Amino acid sequence: MHHTAPRLATRAQLIQPFYAVDIYRQALVLAEKGRTILMCVGEPDFHTPERVVRAGMDAALRGETHYTQPLGIPPLRRALSQHYVNRYGVDVDAERIVVTVGASGALTLAFMAFAEPGDAIMMADPAYPSNRAVLTGCGATAQLIPVGAETRYQLTAEMVDREWNDRTRGVMIASPSNPTGTSIDPGELAAIHQVVRARGGVLVVDEIYHGLTYGHQPPSAASLGDDVFVVNSFSKYYCMTGWRLGWLVVPPWALEAISRMQAHFYICPAAPSQWAGVAALEPESTAIYEVQRAEMQRRRDYLIPALAEMGLQVPCEPDGAFYVYADITAHSRDSWGFAMGLLQATGVAVTPGKDFGDHRANEFIRMSYTSSMPQLEEGLEAMRRHVAR
């Protein structure tokens, strides 16, 4: 008897590949044969500091290997609440802070809480690809608004008001942005908040690159009011990608529902990760992280002029994260082909624009400066030879 394979659900068909992950996989295969330089990844090259690792594992050795409360261990929720006081001067009740399975878990819980099938959530194009995928998982869609260097690749209040339509249910802002590393002006974000509020919509702000900002220290969207979902993470500034630990500041109206969903969908975040997270927030860890932040800034300041010299312009200087979004049109109008050719010829892996949306995606690549200065220099030299051919 012949049986045909069952059909994938629509969402499972629609969700696009995470191209940066695909390229990373190809780069790993190449790495077995020769030299590769990964400028495609979304994580710091720094390992988690030893004191943070030891805090997680000491907790596990003393028996913290069981489920925790679904919303997270109280010491971590309290420490995060205190973090908002210390860093931003804003009171965020620990009860509104939900510890999550990475920012991915935070994003999923936020969208699952309010996005009905058919709803649209407005966001910039380019933006982080998983925003779209999680919305597809909800049967909703991303309402992509093309943005450019003139608005620092961020939405404006005027755009949000103009583009709002019957299906628009909310707005998502990421600042600093992935892939562009550019932050939104705090006044503009406050104005967007007012527009969203007046429309009866929901504002979600992704602050996972907070901490990794250069020359400025932006306020948190949590200071705008308790109606904002704020997504954050231990992955980037705290160098804890592999621990899958993030958090979500939740508006009071969604808290009970998110508590139910967290218990069913995740049970809880990993216990050793949560105890490591407590240590990551301590001043002794901050001292380590600030040294690493300075190193990231040094790399950025090297990379941008070096790229410009080979005709790869970065139209808006990034003030955060560890990405530059570089215009390749001096060499190609096919960023996918450009990235693939570069990888095959030189072992330098970069991410083509199409991972981040549609708008001028063929004209841009994202490069991560998450390699050491000598590696960056070697990678740039290989690129220089490649584009000069």
Added chain:
Amino acid sequence: MHHTAPRLATRAQLIQPFYAVDIYRQALVLAEKGRTILMCVGEPDFHTPERVVRAGMDAALRGETHYTQPLGIPPLRRALSQHYVNRYGVDVDAERIVVTVGASGALTLAFMAFAEPGDAIMMADPAYPSNRAVLTGCGATAQLIPVGAETRYQLTAEMVDREWNDRTRGVMIASPSNPTGTSIDPGELAAIHQVVRARGGVLVVDEIYHGLTYGHQPPSAASLGDDVFVVNSFSKYYCMTGWRLGWLVVPPWALEAISRMQAHFYICPAAPSQWAGVAALEPESTAIYEVQRAEMQRRRDYLIPALAEMGLQVPCEPDGAFYVYADITAHSRDSWGFAMGLLQATGVAVTPGKDFGDHRANEFIRMSYTSSMPQLEEGLEAMRRHVAR
């Protein structure tokens, strides 16, 4: 200006509380004032073995603190593939084994892969509550089939065939079952597989309590064919609940889609957890786990007659997991009130039947034997006095 709170999405309204988690929370509050005995939890009381913790820690200290490949680290996928050979004598290609964020993550990926909004997935009533919640998250529903002791609280092929309707998209079996601890007959499972296959549906089998079986060693549903989704976990037998580590055996037709969804929804499972998982599968760990399994069996053998003596019958002897599903009708026909009264009066926390479905839910409680023998004896003595009042 007054602003009304935005509306929760339908799914967020529909998902029921995880009552066992609520009761656990109440028990923790009580524990601050006096003695409590937790017979409501879904995890072993044994901590993760030290050698497993140390393997996770050593990996993190050597820098395994970064994202892993989305589907999991190759050594763990290979070790799991070998586990199927060693334990079940069945070949499961490591490529089809996806490491997940707990069994919760496995369940979510499986249902997201094939359950369209409006679809129904058939399962026993009573069953694990999060099955229903994850389906609600997909816009789908659980098609609950009342079962009793006469079928060991499991579906039969006859039931599946009889109850199949136009909305039925698949069948989920959990064996051993939570809340009843009873396993399905392997021949019956094979017959269900045939019915589901003939209907063009999808079979999902939850084997998270495999390893914790008493007096028998069931085959894996992976041996039925590569068209079965098999959900498994390091949480129960391996005593790793807090590490959030599970796995999913994926049919070939769904593998590429699940790879995309894993990357977007989770990025990857926690890296230290994955390295700990490798150690959990080693023979030196098995030796520890087998001692703990014997202790679980000893507790079960104590508990069932002790409950019967106070009029709490367990209609079908559990042959796995660490639960008994006890009939309380000699004392009450309101299991919620019974559980709450018991908790308040004695500090003994049990889970009322309504966490697991509708069918005779008021007549049953689930009790976990995840406390030491002295604690179980103390708890049972307190229950004895309580029901005799």
